[in-house]
Amino acid sequence: MTPLARTLVLALAALLAGCATAPPAPPAEREVTVMVYNIRAGKDLAGGENLPRVAELVRGTGADLVLLQEVDRNTQRSGPADQPAVLARLTGYSVAFGRTIGFQGGDFGVALLSRWPIRRDTLIPLLVTAPPGRTTGNREQRGVLVAVVDAPGGPIAVLDTHLDHTGDDAWRLQEIATVLQVARTAVEPGMPVLIGGDLNARPENAVHEQLRGAGFRDAWEGCGAGDAMTFPASAPDRRIDYLYVTGATRCESARVLPSDASDHRPLVFRLRLR
Template sequence: MRRLPLLLAALLTLSLLGTPASAAPAPDVPLRVLSFNIHTGIGSDAALDLERTASVIRDSRADVVGLEEVDVHWAARSDFRDQARDLARQLHMRVFFAPIYDLPPLTEGAPRRRYGVAVLSRHPIVATENHPLTRLSTQDPNPVPAPAPGFAEAVVLVRGVPVHVYATHLDYRADPAVRELQVADTLRILAADRPGARQVLLGDFNAGPGAPELAPLWTRLADAWTSAEPGLTYPADVPAKRIDYVTVSPGVRVRNAAVLDTLASDHRPVVADLLVRR
């Protein structure tokens, strides 16, 4: 669904109408976010250890997390576990999983095999949608660019402030053509939110911040990484590229950002402390 439930929208309107004109502005709302490509729980040591993944997220103290490369009953590589629910359970967080692929099981009676992205949140999730992006399927031997799901949107209610949190995974190929289409899709989806919506886009963009195909994103969103340090995230053991991001819309201010040193995945996660304007 695209919009907040009507009751919530009415309550927000009433709260605004009930604020005296002379009252001091309400303080900005703090929010810590994490962007993490978890590589289906497989670390740089090639070991599957979803509990280690959960420990990284827990130690980050993030309120909201965007995850990429999440398996749900997908394959033996992840023991056919529902990684989205397992992480949510271990971390006592809410979860929205947005599959990119949703395939029949390998054996009759087993759950469907799904792979995609997810949003974890300590705050209530009041609306969700799995948006399509233009993709080249990795499951088709002769893929052509076509719309496919797997761009997660979760509206998170942070101390009464709705924040639209997106998790995405852009195309990995050296040719930027599909990423260019995905960036255009992303901007169209972001523009469909109500004017002034607080937006946070988390994800693995598979391109550096100076890549030409990402340039349109920076007309609407700000990169949370402002340090003079390179902030490299991939590969995790000897990082050489910055391809994992926290990005924010106007109305969301970045206090600081850091790359976490961990080998729990082939990517290093990015954590950022934000202030959301009421």
């Protein structure tokens, strides 16, 4: 072997040895901004139509994902207008809509706006069993919209829901149990999962115990600025809107926007996903 060949072999061996012992690169992190907003069927506090204001909020915050509740599609009270389609046009985002009930000749439910393509989505009804002596006849059907978004750096699973609004926890506890079952069975292992929406449950409510027990964390805690009160929009005195995260996802900042575009105020989170 010539001296030049010997030098090349030794250099290649050293390079391979260095590659074999070098520590693996840390997983890439990405920033995602998420909004959670009950839009009251596109009506402001005075009852006026205001989807342009909702779209302006989305664009102004730079939100990448927007979890919406109380969304109309072709109901009499809303025009009729296809609110998910209108918001998609005004923002330029992809949209998924989940119908929970029929209402006034159209549909009513939850929706997701996404800066990135939505790979798939489905609405899963939240079925409940009435306690002894009760019936489900007068209860509004609720659901969870499950979507997988093709975000840069890898897909994200988003679960958008709106739990029962009555004073009885019996319905909400069953509903959130179903949401968590969906999160366990409908999401691929290792995929970041976000659960958010109008949970109609204050922080001390047992709904949150179920979420924490399943390994989810309240994204507001540790990063939120202020008291997180979102309802009523005119003078918020309760916290009922939330975003939950799991795994290596962490919250960098969170805030409530002072807006009267609905009877709720919107929440905006800046997250780091790994």
